[in-house]
Amino acid sequence: MGMAREWNLSWRLRLVIACCAVGYLLFARPWSGLNQSIAIGAYTCSAAFLTLALVPRQTRLWVAVCAALAVPVLAEVIINLVHLLR
Numbered sequence: 001m002g003m004a005r006e007w008n009l010s011w012r013l014r015l016v017i018a019c020c021a022v023g024y025l026l027f028a029r030p031w032s033g034l035n036q037s038i039a040i041g042a043y044t045c046s047a048a049f050l051t052l053a054l055v056p057r058q059t060r061l062w063v064a065v066c067a068a069l070a071v072p073v074l075a076e077v078i079i080n081l082v083h084l085l086r
Contacts (some may be wrong), residue, residue: 007064013051019050021049042077044072 008016025046030039048068055064 003034005061006036006057007059008014008057017049021046021053024049035065040076045073047075 025042028038028042030042033039048071051068051071052064055067
C-alpha cells in the first residue's frame with residue numbers, strides 16, 4: 001500500500017497533534033530557559049506540529065509536509081532578521 005496522497009486527518013487526530021505540541025512546550029518550558037536558541041527551537045517545533053494540525057482536509061500530502069517544514073524555517077529567518085536590524 002502506498003503513501004496517502006491527501007492529508008485527511010480526523011478531528012481527533014488533529015487534537016492529538018495539537019496536544020502533543022502543547023505538551024512538548026510544557027515539558028521543555030522554553031520560557032524559563034537561559035539559552036535563547038533552545039527556546040526558539042522549541043517554539044518553532046511546536047509551530048510545525050500545530051501547522052500539521054491546522055492544514056485543511058483534502059490538501060495534498062506534500063503540501064502539508066512542506067508547509068510544516070516552512071513554518072519553522074521562516075520563523076528562524078524572521079527572528080534572525082529582527083536580531084540583525086537591532
